[in-house]
Amino acid sequence: MLEVKDMVVAYGRVNAVKGITFTVEKGQVVTLLGTNGAGKSTTLRAISGLLKLVSGSITFEGQRLDGVPAHKIVERGIAQSPEGRRLFRRMSVEDNLKLGAYSRKDPAGVRSDLARVYDLFPVLGERRHEAAGLFSGGEQQMLAIGRAMMSQPKLLMLDEPSMGLSPIMTQTIMRTIRTLQSEGVTILLVEQNASAALSLADRGYVLEVGHIMFSDTGRALLGDDRVKRAYLGAS
Amino acid sequence: MDLFWQQLINGLSLGALYALIAVGYTVVYGIVQLINFAHGEIFMVGAFGAFATWVVMGSPKQMSWQAAVFGLLPAMIVGGMIVSVSVALLTERLAYRPLRDAPRLAPLITAIGISVFLQEVVRLFFGTIPGMPDAKRAIPFPTVTGISGRSFQIGTVTVQNSAVFTIAALAVCTVFLWFFVNRTKTGRAMVATSQDPDTARLMGINVDRVIMSAFAVGAALAAIAGVAHGMRYGNIDFRMGFLAGLKAFTAAVLGGIGNINGAVVGGLVLGVVESMATTFIPGQFGSPAWKDVWAFVLLILVLVFRPQGLLGAKVVDRA
Ligand SMILES: Nc1ncnc2c1ncn2[C@@H]1O[C@H](COP(=O)(O)OP(=O)(O)OP(=O)(O)O)[C@@H](O)[C@H]1O
Ligand SMILES: [Mg+2]
Numbered sequence: 001m002l003e004v005k006d007m008v009v010a011y012g013r014v015n016a017v018k019g020i021t022f023t024v025e026k027g028q029v030v031t032l033l034g035t036n037g038a039g040k041s042t043t044l045r046a047i048s049g050l051l052k053l054v055s056g057s058i059t060f061e062g063q064r065l066d067g068v069p070a071h072k073i074v075e076r077g078i079a080q081s082p083e084g085r086r087l088f089r090r091m092s093v094e095d096n097l098k099l100g101a102y103s104r105k106d107p108a109g110v111r112s113d114l115a116r117v118y119d120l121f122p123v124l125g126e127r128r129h130e131a132a133g134l135f136s137g138g139e140q141q142m143l144a145i146g147r148a149m150m151s152q153p154k155l156l157m158l159d160e161p162s163m164g165l166s167p168i169m170t171q172t173i174m175r176t177i178r179t180l181q182s183e184g185v186t187i188l189l190v191e192q193n194a195s196a197a198l199s200l201a202d203r204g205y206v207l208e209v210g211h212i213m214f215s216d217t218g219r220a221l222l223g224d225d226r227v228k229r230a231y232l233g234a235s
Numbered sequence: 236m237d238l239f240w241q242q243l244i245n246g247l248s249l250g251a252l253y254a255l256i257a258v259g260y261t262v263v264y265g266i267v268q269l270i271n272f273a274h275g276e277i278f279m280v281g282a283f284g285a286f287a288t289w290v291v292m293g294s295p296k297q298m299s300w301q302a303a304v305f306g307l308l309p310a311m312i313v314g315g316m317i318v319s320v321s322v323a324l325l326t327e328r329l330a331y332r333p334l335r336d337a338p339r340l341a342p343l344i345t346a347i348g349i350s351v352f353l354q355e356v357v358r359l360f361f362g363t364i365p366g367m368p369d370a371k372r373a374i375p376f377p378t379v380t381g382i383s384g385r386s387f388q389i390g391t392v393t394v395q396n397s398a399v400f401t402i403a404a405l406a407v408c409t410v411f412l413w414f415f416v417n418r419t420k421t422g423r424a425m426v427a428t429s430q431d432p433d434t435a436r437l438m439g440i441n442v443d444r445v446i447m448s449a450f451a452v453g454a455a456l457a458a459i460a461g462v463a464h465g466m467r468y469g470n471i472d473f474r475m476g477f478l479a480g481l482k483a484f485t486a487a488v489l490g491g492i493g494n495i496n497g498a499v500v501g502g503l504v505l506g507v508v509e510s511m512a513t514t515f516i517p518g519q520f521g522s523p524a525w526k527d528v529w530a531f532v533l534l535i536l537v538l539v540f541r542p543q544g545l546l547g548a549k550v551v552d553r554a
Binding site for chain 1: 420423424426427430431433434435436437438439440441442
């Protein structure tokens with residue numbers, strides 16, 4: 001479904017992603033692991049069209065994505081919940097969610113998806129008219145995920161969705177990801193919480209300073225010594 | 236006391252003119268953090284566009300007030316808007332957009348350059364358009380029967396019909412803007428873009444289009460101000476955008492740059508302060524020559540004691 005090939009992305013003259021190749025198959029949950037600064041967020045930002053490629057290519061459902069402007073990429077069916085949430089803080093919960101559905105033209109579908117997000121995260125529904133900036137970090141994270149779901153994406157990219165969440169909330173998020181997957185949404189997940197991510201993932205890629213070091217199935221990586229040492233806190 | 240009311244009316248009508256222009260500074264700033272110093276000239280070309288529309292209509296002179304108010308005036312406003320919006324969009328496309336990622340100083344200097352450029356283009360070339368008068372000197376603005384030069388009395392207070400037009404136009408525009416920003420999709424996209432442009436793009440918002448609509452909305456209001464200015468002062472000239480633009484910019488900062496309601500309030504406050512200062516400050520400091528001084532003194536005071544402006548600037552918060 002998504003193929004990233006030899007992708008190089010730079011900030012100014014500094015390459016942050018130095019030629020990575022990976023694929024995401026339809027219906028899979030794929031996770032990108034890596035230390036801070038490895039280039040995970042940069043990869044997602046490039047796929048969303050916020051950053052231009054220096055070289056390489058991105059293909060989505062058989063069509064080239066690199067060079068397509070960001071707002072058109074949403075229309076193609078890719079949504080992102082960015083790192084650090086990036087909510088429209090002075091807007092209400094509902095306005096944030098509606099902006100997530102900005103590119104959609106089916107008001108009835110938008111309304112039912114809105115109800116669905118409120119169903120998934122009741123606190124958002126109860127306080128739908130309050131400004132997003134007034135919510136706790138975890139609640140804001142729910143809103144960021146809900147907002148990304150509102151575009152009805154085929155591919156949903158989540159950048160550290162469990163950041164700042166309690167273990168219970170993290171579980172809720174992981175369950176939500178499972179549900180979405182069972183509904184046919186493909187997921188590209190960037191996580192600090194490697195064990196949670198890997199137990200969900202069909203496939204994992206491990207990035208280090210702009211390169212993919214190795215990849216395997218989620219299960220295999222959970223048992224991999226290198227992963228255990230670097231990301232699972234085992235010695 | 237009558238003098239007070241008289242000056243209040245004068246101040247409000249002058250302030251409404253500033254406010255109509257100030258909105259353009261503030262919406263553009265709110266979205267691209269650019270002080271568009273050429274916006275005064277957008278107001279100027281709007282006035283010239285309205286004038287040209289009148290010429291194209293055959294320079295009608297004698298007509299009933301109904302024909303003037305419901306035919307000529309709307310036609311001139313629309314003509315002025317077409318010109319000012321086109322020029323604003325061209326400047327955005329050709330001058331500002333290529334500099335979107337350049338250091339802040341580059342578009343600012345460009346704006347000053349465009350301002351001079353537009354003045355000179357009008358001065359040198361307006362008269363070369365068939366049918367148009369030479370614009371090196373002030374041009375008498377067409378008389379809108381029933382508004383231009385007409386006034387009525389409330390007690391001893393004289394109210395110019397053009398003042399009523401300006402204040403009414405501002406009121407209508409303010410309601411329109413509120414509706415646009417809060418109730419239309421493009422308006423919501425504008426607010427989102429002003430808060431966080433990258434995330435707006437992740438929502439599927441075409442940020443280039445949002446920026447264009449900000450320039451267009453500001454230019455349309457500036458054109459209305461151009462017509463109001465023509466009816467108020469009876470003539471227009473290629474330099475008219477300079478001081479009016481500077482005052483409107485002051486009004487925008489006064490109200491809190493980036494804040495649309497702030498631009499409206501800032502404009503009105505500035506107009507009233509100017510007209511009150513020339514009446515109630517004794518001695519030479521209250522003479523008309525000092526009017527602009529008081530306007531900028533007010534600006535300095537606000538910047539010292541309330542730098543975010545009267546209603547608070549919409550500072551972009553990127554989480
Ligand atoms: N806006 C930017 N300008 C310049 N360099 C940047 C920018 N954003 C990221 N970088 C650099 O690019 C590299 C990759 O950053 P990136 O944010 O993709 O890492 P990451 O894998 O998401 O890390 P983290 O786990 O901390 O979120 C880092 O060296 C970082 O310093
Ligand atoms: Mg990151």
